[in-house]
Amino acid sequence: MMTYRVAAAMFVLMALAGAMPGISDAQQPGKIPRIGVLRPGAPPDHLVEAFREGLRDLGYVEGRNILLEYRWAEGKPDRLPDLAAELVRMKVDLITSWSTPAALAARNATATIPIVFGGVGDPVRIGLVASLARPGGNATGVSMLAEELSAKRLELLRETVPRAMRVAMLWNSTNPSMVSRAQSTQAAAGVLGVTLQSLGVYDLITFDNAFATITRARPDVLLTLIDPFTRQHQKRIVDFAATQRLPAIYEAREFVDAGGLMSYGPSGAALQRRAATYVDKILKGAKPADLPVEQPTRFELVINLTTAKALGLTIPPSILVRADQVIR
Numbered sequence: 001m002m003t004y005r006v007a008a009a010m011f012v013l014m015a016l017a018g019a020m021p022g023i024s025d026a027q028q029p030g031k032i033p034r035i036g037v038l039r040p041g042a043p044p045d046h047l048v049e050a051f052r053e054g055l056r057d058l059g060y061v062e063g064r065n066i067l068l069e070y071r072w073a074e075g076k077p078d079r080l081p082d083l084a085a086e087l088v089r090m091k092v093d094l095i096t097s098w099s100t101p102a103a104l105a106a107r108n109a110t111a112t113i114p115i116v117f118g119g120v121g122d123p124v125r126i127g128l129v130a131s132l133a134r135p136g137g138n139a140t141g142v143s144m145l146a147e148e149l150s151a152k153r154l155e156l157l158r159e160t161v162p163r164a165m166r167v168a169m170l171w172n173s174t175n176p177s178m179v180s181r182a183q184s185t186q187a188a189a190g191v192l193g194v195t196l197q198s199l200g201v202y203d204l205i206t207f208d209n210a211f212a213t214i215t216r217a218r219p220d221v222l223l224t225l226i227d228p229f230t231r232q233h234q235k236r237i238v239d240f241a242a243t244q245r246l247p248a249i250y251e252a253r254e255f256v257d258a259g260g261l262m263s264y265g266p267s268g269a270a271l272q273r274r275a276a277t278y279v280d281k282i283l284k285g286a287k288p289a290d291l292p293v294e295q296p297t298r299f300e301l302v303i304n305l306t307t308a309k310a311l312g313l314t315i316p317p318s319i320l321v322r323a324d325q326v327i328r
Contacts, residue, residue, distance in 0.1 A: 033283050034067045036087035036095040038102045040228035042074040046254075047098060050269035054276025073102070075232040077174075080105035088113060094282055096141075096275060099228045100177035103128055107139050114288045116278040117141035118271050121177035123293055132293040140288040141278055142271045145295045150181065151188035153249055153264050156301070157221050158192065160262065160319055161247050164220040166195045168246075170210060170237065171225035173200025178227050185223070207233065211240055222248035224255070226265075234258055245311055253302040256327065261307045266296035300324045 060066040071083040084105040087095055094114045097103045103117035107128055121144045123129045130136035157164050172178045189196035199210040222241055224230055238259045241248040251265040274294055304327040308315050
């Protein structure tokens with residue numbers, strides 16, 4: 001029979017354990033952590049699979065020792081706030097988000113549930129975190145570092161198509177991250193002496209208007225900034241560039257896999273696997289405020305030679321030798 005002294009000692013130990021900041025509900029025996037997965041698109045999504053792979057590499061098996069609650073906006077960003085609020089009402093242990101609109105929706109829905117974001121260009125500028133080194137709130141994650149890559153993409157275009165002096169830029173003008181990315185691209189174009197025609201799109205009508213403008217203006221090349229909206233219309237954009245025989249560069253390799261000419265940017269799959277490490281650290285007791293926002297270190301240059309041949313382009317050896325993948 002347990003003595004009074006032993007019982008009292010156990011009570012003290014239990015009280016101390018409950019007060020320790022490193023002990024979270026997700027770590028209590030018998031409790032499986034629930035992670036809200038807030039996505040701007042619709043399944044299937046290869047980036048979600050990369051996130052799952054990252055979790056599996058860390059020992060998490062979906063349905064066994066971790067539960068994932070998926071919420072898909074299906075290309076309708078106005079749904080994200082309601083979906084984020086739904087995850088908060090479910091009292092999930094953590095929310096992961098991809099894209100600036102999804103991250104902002106999650107941050108606006110809760111100031112207490114930890115948030116791990118990805119696919120965000122400048123989290124400081126849009127108010128997600130106080131700084132990259134010390135986020136300071138309940139959100140942290142991986143940044144796309146997109147603004148710093150603007151000049152590099154234009155340089156690659158000029159090197160691939162030396163005559164390219166007039167660039168049409170297609171982008172979603174309603175996405176805060178895209179606004180800053182478009183501005184940095186405009187500034188880079190000025191330094192390089194390139195004329196940039198900025199064409200913001202946000203629905204099918206503006207898409208049609210932008211395509212009509214490009215058809216009339218006949219720019220030398222096309223640059224597409226990637227976010228959930230332009231990604232949703234990937235086929236429309238790639239097919240238009242092919243029809244117009246317009247060399248195009250994209251920020252994501254998926255566009256090149258679909259027939260685009262070239263892409264340069266961070267690996268989305270690699271970023272998703274890195275996001276999984278943040279989930280692991282937070283479930284083990286780390287606070288988002290203390291986890292620095294990570295910037296990508298791996299950038300992919302992908303070239304589609306089949307598309308180049310159809311356009312009558314010869315890709316310079318200096319570009320081919322730097323390519324991470326050449327699609328033939």
